[in-house]
Amino acid sequence: MKQILSDYIKIQFQFPAEGLGKVERKRRHVLLSEWVKKAYExxxxxxxxxxDYK
Structure with missing residues (x-):
């Protein structure tokens, strides 16, 4: 599995989009923002x- 997908899925499982409180949503946003900026090889x-990955 590609590292970029692996990292994204890890964030999604840790913080699913539904049912998060304000603090959890902020943390998810921070992690996704860092994920977008990370330089993958x-x-x-x-x-x-x-x-195909689905």
Missing amino acids: EPLPALNELK
């Missing part, structure tokens, strides 16, 4: 890769 996956 591999390129972003193509849309087809994401569809």
Whole structure:
């Protein structure tokens, strides 16, 4: 599995989008913002890769 997807899924499982309190939403936002800015060695996956990944 690509590291970029692995990191994203880890955040999603830790902080699912639904049912979060204000503090948890802020923490999720911080983690996702850091994830977006992180420089991965591999390129972003193509849309087809994401569809296949599901």
